[in-house]
Amino acid sequence: MRQTYDETTDPSFGAKHLPRVRAKMAEQGLDGLLVPHEDEHQNEYLPAANDRLAWVSGFTGSAGAGVVMKDRAAVFADGRYTVQVRAQVDPAQFEILDLVEGGVPAYLERAPKGSVIGYDPRLHSPDALATLKRAAKKAGAELKPVDVNPLDLAWAEDRPGQPTAPVVPHEDRYTGETSAAKRARIGEAVAKAGADATVLTAPASIAWLFNIRGGDVIRTPLPLAQAVVKSDGSARLFLDPRKVTNELPAWLGDAVTLESPDALEGALDALSGQKVLVDPGQSSAWYFDRLQNAGAAVVRGMDPCTLPRASKNPVEIEGTRQAHIRDGAALTRFLHWVDTVAQETLPSEREVAEALERFREETGALKDLSFDTIAGAGPNGALPHYKPVTRTIRRIEKGSLLLVDGGGQYLDGTTDVTRTMAVGEATADQRRMFTLVLKGHIAMATVRFPAGTTGHQLDALARLPLWMQGFDYDHGTGHGVGSYLGVHEGPQRIAKAVNTQPLLTGMILSNEPGYYREGHWGIRIETLQVVTAPTAIPGGERPMHGFEQLTFAPLDRKLIDVDLLTPDERAYVDAYHAETWAKVGPLLDGESKAWLETACAPLK
Template sequence: MRQSFDETTHPSFGAKHLPLVRARMAEQGLDGFLVPHEDEHQNEYLPEANERLAWLTGFSGSAGAAVVMKDRAAVFADGRYTVQVRAQVDAAQFEILDLVEGGVPAYLEKAPKGSVIGYDPRLHSPDALATLRRAAAKAGAELKPVDVNPLDLAWGDARPSQPTASVVSHPDQYAGESAASKRKRIGAAIEAKGADCAVLTAPASIAWLFNIRGGDVIRTPLPLGQAIVHANGTAKLFLDPRKMTNELPGWLGEDVTSENPATIEAALGELKGRRVLIDPAQSSAWWFDRLEAGGAEVVGGMDPCTLPRAAKNPVEIEGSRQAHIRDGAALARFLHWVNTVAQETLPDEREVAEALERFREETGALKDLSFDTIAGAGPNGALPHYKPVTRTLRRMEKGSLLLVDGGGQYLDGTTDVTRTVAVGEPSADQRRMFTLVLKGHIAMAVVRFPAGTTGHQLDALARLPMWMQGFDYDHGTGHGVGSYLGVHEGPQRIAKMVNTQPLLTGMILSNEPGYYREGHWGIRIETLQVVTEPTAIEGGERAMHGFEQLTFAPLDRRLIDVDLLTADERAYVDAYHAETMAKVGPLLDGEVRDWLERQCAPL
């Protein structure tokens, strides 16, 4: 089974490493040190060798940070991890603070005057460092780069080795465009920016541009590496030689030179006098420092692969459709199991998560999960990013709800879907709140919008039914999703937080409003949808984008209060269920198909 569970046994796991780090800090003349969650590649999910924050503190969430001072330390996590961080971190050693409200900058503003606070330039982007420098300056403190990370020194020989998973080709039948064509396009974009070449450090960009995939990072098929791409479309690709397969050089072609990462610094030095495009939001400060020291002219700008990667081509969109239909059959079998066998045996959350993966495995096409499955029974469902771990496991219980959020990585697409299921007979209150969430979900599914519209501008539509009744949720409404890449992909998103990136044809996003009653249960409905080309609306003046639904899995009709839906909303649910039956039904038989037909019957 690919499902992984955090099994950190005690909060002292991380705290015991704190004195070791402080000793190394003292050797380097540091009064403090910054420990971000991000690694050298700015990944969301990290290889074990780069889990520095978890090693130091015990906190294993996918977003966070820590600051270690001589006499105190703090861990920062956002609202998704409020319960997890307190369970994993020794509060006697680390103050636990909010990552968003104030965060690390506010902490640095209170640093002792004259203190020297170290940072590893490989782990911080220039944009992030600028904010941290301003905060330290307010306190009269100094931020100082280090050549060798004191945490790495303290970790020593116990630190796991860097991953060396084989890098493989991602055939054009899935990519929809050859790597040579992509390099030509990206070369033209580099030239349009007035640059001679671009340095790419984001693993997702490396995977997309060269049509390769790897296994260096759990849940995302990424090869960790870097590249220098020239305006003429030629490139140097820096990959650990141990990752190279016999067929890879031929796949990359004559215009791509494979290089050892040990030669990167020298290669940057060869760019003296050249104009080099590099993304200050995705690449670490180390790259900027080395380019400037070597005499290159740095051109700050968005990674040129970001938008082409986000706006999927027709082949990728069709692949996503097929992946979701296949995944939908697995979900139908899982939901049938939840609504029959599990309603009687009341399994625990781990057994629920393992069952969902088992059904996905049975498709014969699953390469990995796209993230660790969230299976929250009762009160645990009220924790939006809860993971089933031994200390908090609950069983399904009558009269409550089960929230399950999971996804799969397939060669032709990445899936992510959440369904909420009643255990036993739902209460009127549960039905009301589910239906309010559903109304917001429908509003986001059917919206039409003009070119130039951002996800930030749409976010309120999903919240309005709940706002009108005095409710809200504290996470974003939608995130971008990759094509057999990351389940979280930028720059597109739908959220309260301002985002200036317009939604473009081919971008895939989630639609996932929710409601969470602390101590009781949680509700979330999530499907993936793709932005369609602008089309005319009869009687209108401007062509409008819309969304095409990709995910097909039945809603729990027991939780729908039909009286709260408008006629158009009821029609949407009936049409969605009819399409689910038409697309997923042919992959099913027997009692599962019969069950799905009942679930998809008109309201």
């Protein structure tokens, strides 16, 4: 396995497909077509066969959208992809717009009056679709569902086949709970919601519930499938027969019926007269339409697997601990390389990212990266989710900073960690800003909070040291992470945006404040941490949750201005480094081990 950097930076790649799409639109009487990034499973990362936005525009980011009209088109991307989208998309054919500020709804509000804009109901959740319909109505335009996606018709000749990666058991020693026990729990939740059955379409929920993993989606071990789970815990799992391995039927057991995806429509129709729980945030509008037309009563509610999947059990937490220690050893070898070899050779961002992957591969346990490695040198580090693509790759430079964000998929856990490193001597300004970010990171690592607290209530703690000096960052402070599943997992998060989901025991989140000086360099410090059970504080009245650190890799001491740290903050850094040495040190030898010992010495 090697790092698969995307080389699709020729803007003509997507633009040449526009005439084919417009021709198919015209055959269906459409003036426009919505092209979401999401596929039939609402995935963040997509198999090639489902990456419709990339095919029609050239843009390969993990979040985005497109609109194709008869005489114009637009691509929408967020701040993570500012450089990438402009490198990949032809500005003569596509207007490049912000996905967050206004986004597709604002674009639809300017649609020509009377225009008919098609959408594929399999690709839009009903909640998202409702917002788009309101926007189109303001313009006097109509959103019309299509039976067959015009883009799919245009792409038919050269479209890759659907993935058929084998689906394999994920053993109980990693999951901590049998699938039968999980299905019994989910069946009870379905009944409690007043439903007879639930339809699951999120691949992560299916992987979690049936204790299976696949390889249909890059960077995430997901099988693309659907399931109907009854309140008694029995289930029908709709899976391409080409993915079914010999051991899978016995692993699933007699209470789970394996069926071809061709049987799904009939299975939904068979729910006529029953109450069916479906998540409007994760399942596409097509499921709601099909069930309602079949005479089922749709119960709108959260996917019943979401919270159990997010709240890790002790076995999953211990597995994640071990994955992070193993990953921390690989990362330490990389940091040692950056601090020695790279300081002399000044490699390119691509070479930096490939070095980090090489160290992870040498663990012998890496199944995949958890996302494409972010390696930003100098000004590119000021783009929070920059990815090295051909036109933008830089070499690291003396006097600047290197920001590297990456992670691995291991059978026992998923990792995600960011470190910022000085190249050559750090300036006083770089040290000051790094230390302000570090102070916010420490605040989030050490906070105690009562039950019912949400991530957005904590978010300001990580920003306060920056705010007090007139600075901020424009991304969230923390996202949920799965257990050998997605590196981005809801519903938990830490961000400015209001989120009503309380942080629960066992939830894993990132802690990643940052600072980005446009045109110069960027800083981010990221570790993963897990919510601990409420415990008493001596002298306090209420038990409080906290966070246990999962990620262990040294911070760059050259970037820490010790004078800006309080005694407690300094003690935290020393304790964190001591724990890093104790846990990661035994996995190292030679120069890297000696380097780590020095890197983890108490601050002076």
